[in-house]
Amino acid sequence: MTIRQAAAPAIASRSQKASEPKMRTKLPWIGFLLPAALVLIWWLGAEAGYLDATFFSTPQAVVQTLGKLLFSGVLVSDFWASLQRILMGASIGFVAGLLLGAVTGYARQVERVLDPTVQALRAVPAVAWIPFLILGLGIDNAPKIALIAIAIFFITYVNTFSGVRGTDQKLIELAQAYRLPRSLVFRRIIMPAALPQIFVGLRLAAAIGWIAAVFSEILIGNTGLGVLLNDGRSLGRPDQTIVLMIVLAVAGKCSDSLIRLIERRVTRWRATFEGV
Amino acid sequence: MGTSLVFQHVSKSFPGAGLVLDNFDVTVPSGSFVSLVGPTACGKSTLLRLILGLDHPDAGNIRFADPLSSPLGTSHAGLSPLPRGTTGGQGSCAIAFQEPRLLPWLTVRDNVDLVLSRDRSDRAGRVNDLLQLVGLADFHKAYPKVLSGGMAQRASLARALANEPDVLLLDEPFSAVDALTRMRLQEALIRIYMARPRTTILVTHDIDEALLTSRQVIVLSSRPAHIVDIVEVNEGYPRDRTDGHLFELKTRILRGLGVVAMDNQDGAGI
Numbered sequence: 001m002t003i004r005q006a007a008a009p010a011i012a013s014r015s016q017k018a019s020e021p022k023m024r025t026k027l028p029w030i031g032f033l034l035p036a037a038l039v040l041i042w043w044l045g046a047e048a049g050y051l052d053a054t055f056f057s058t059p060q061a062v063v064q065t066l067g068k069l070l071f072s073g074v075l076v077s078d079f080w081a082s083l084q085r086i087l088m089g090a091s092i093g094f095v096a097g098l099l100l101g102a103v104t105g106y107a108r109q110v111e112r113v114l115d116p117t118v119q120a121l122r123a124v125p126a127v128a129w130i131p132f133l134i135l136g137l138g139i140d141n142a143p144k145i146a147l148i149a150i151a152i153f154f155i156t157y158v159n160t161f162s163g164v165r166g167t168d169q170k171l172i173e174l175a176q177a178y179r180l181p182r183s184l185v186f187r188r189i190i191m192p193a194a195l196p197q198i199f200v201g202l203r204l205a206a207a208i209g210w211i212a213a214v215f216s217e218i219l220i221g222n223t224g225l226g227v228l229l230n231d232g233r234s235l236g237r238p239d240q241t242i243v244l245m246i247v248l249a250v251a252g253k254c255s256d257s258l259i260r261l262i263e264r265r266v267t268r269w270r271a272t273f274e275g276v
Numbered sequence: 277m278g279t280s281l282v283f284q285h286v287s288k289s290f291p292g293a294g295l296v297l298d299n300f301d302v303t304v305p306s307g308s309f310v311s312l313v314g315p316t317a318c319g320k321s322t323l324l325r326l327i328l329g330l331d332h333p334d335a336g337n338i339r340f341a342d343p344l345s346s347p348l349g350t351s352h353a354g355l356s357p358l359p360r361g362t363t364g365g366q367g368s369c370a371i372a373f374q375e376p377r378l379l380p381w382l383t384v385r386d387n388v389d390l391v392l393s394r395d396r397s398d399r400a401g402r403v404n405d406l407l408q409l410v411g412l413a414d415f416h417k418a419y420p421k422v423l424s425g426g427m428a429q430r431a432s433l434a435r436a437l438a439n440e441p442d443v444l445l446l447d448e449p450f451s452a453v454d455a456l457t458r459m460r461l462q463e464a465l466i467r468i469y470m471a472r473p474r475t476t477i478l479v480t481h482d483i484d485e486a487l488l489t490s491r492q493v494i495v496l497s498s499r500p501a502h503i504v505d506i507v508e509v510n511e512g513y514p515r516d517r518t519d520g521h522l523f524e525l526k527t528r529i530l531r532g533l534g535v536v537a538m539d540n541q542d543g544a545g546i
Contacts, residue, residue, distance in 0.1 A: 184390070
């Protein structure tokens with residue numbers, strides 16, 4: 001009897017769960033298992049002397065350094081400096097890439113005029129812009145923001161363009177059959193159709209934003225996470241470089257998660273495979 | 277009431293496909309319900325595209341004629357300059373496609389609202405009425421992904437009716453739903469037609485569907501499509517699916533399509 005009583009609600013709750021669209025909330029900490037295991041191996045390896053501390057440092061030293069950098073406020077201010085650059089550069093690059101990609105994707109005439117040039121410029125590696133940017137903009141904030149903006153512009157442009165071109169032809173035909181005005185077609189059909197691809201671009205853009213920021217700061221920095229990284233190298237402090245890599249890993253993961261969260265909210269209408 | 281549709285010697289060919297429509301010449305009387313039946317890929321959908329102005333005939337023309345306000349000469353072949361949602365003597369048309377073609381990112385309500393003429397007052401009320409009409413009032417906030425095939429097709433029908441078109445075009449709208457749903461949709465279509473008999477052209481493969489819904493069944497040949505037979509169906513609505521006279525007409529249509537041999541008068545070959 002007790003077994004039956006226990007079983008009945010169990011079945012009910014299972015069928016309820018199955019009807020829910022996502023099982024994502026189940027075991028939220030499962031993603032932390034792998035990093036925890038790596039830290040454990042690192043710690044044990046350092047303790048046992050298998051890992052050279054002058055290269056790998058130790059978890060304890062890294063935690064200590066993290067505490068010191070946090071306590072002195074250096075880490076926070078440099079993090080903020082990098083983040084500000086990324087946000088500014090990303091805004092400029094994203095908006096420009098979105099507008100140009102959308103217009104070029106929509107109008108073949110514009111594509112013929114603009115796209116060859118954009119594709120040629122895109123072939124220039126983003127870092128190859130740095131000397132040019134330094135000559136033109138100095139070594140303060142401007143060239144770094146410009147580099148981030150340039151890198152993000154191209155990735156946004158390409159993804160927006162292909163998103164627009166990915167619009168189902170049948171929906172365009174529908175708009176023609178109903179004689180919908182062009183602005184409405186653009187706003188209510190083409191841009192929503194391009195949205196999933198635009199988000200792919202945005203996620204890549206966020207990653208590229210961090211790369212461009214740190215790279216430019218290592219090269220010509222006075223503030224930012226890249227400077228702290230570089231200091232760690234020049235001072236021979238592997239613990240500091242590791243702290244910075246961990247900070248960047250966490251920051252990158254957070255920005256990606258934030259974008260995915262927004263994406264899920266904005267593209268709730270999608271009926272695509274979400275994984276088993 | 278409404279607009280009649282006049283096809284004058286309409287021919288259309290496509291590069292690579294050759295002649296698709298061959299001298300198609302018929303008048304669809306205003307307020308009539310006409311079905312087009314014919315073999316697969318015979319050019320029925322091309323005909324609808326020509327009416328919509330998505331394609332243009334190589335020869336001949338298609339005219340909307342309002343017997344009340346304008347003489348039968350008000351020609352605008354190709355129809356491309358027609359503004360959206362025009363009503364009255366100009367002749368507006370709307371279509372429900374074979375697939376529902378709902379925008380997945382818009383709710384059922386917004387899908388219907390999208391095509392509603394912008395200068396219309398009380399659009400929300402109009403959308404409510406339309407969804408009520410097709411029985412989707414409870415699903416107005418739903419996204420297309422949660423709709424069944426039949427529901428999606430009803431939403432598509434509501435959208436087609438949104439601007440009170442003079443001519444309603446239906447391109448095999450019920451071909452992808454199950455048999456039972458199809459019967460319900462056919463009944464809904466007849467109900468909607470009875471409430472306001474507007475000029476309706478239904479392209480279908482389903483002869484029973486054509487006989488159940490139409491006043492006239494135009495039988496087309498295989499490509500290049502020309503008219504083989506025009507069958508008048510004078511039964512009142514709603515019709516009985518098992519009606520003997522309809523069965524006779526069905527045999528006649530099948531014969532026109534070449535499915536039943538000429539000498540096989542009793543239709544035993546079906």
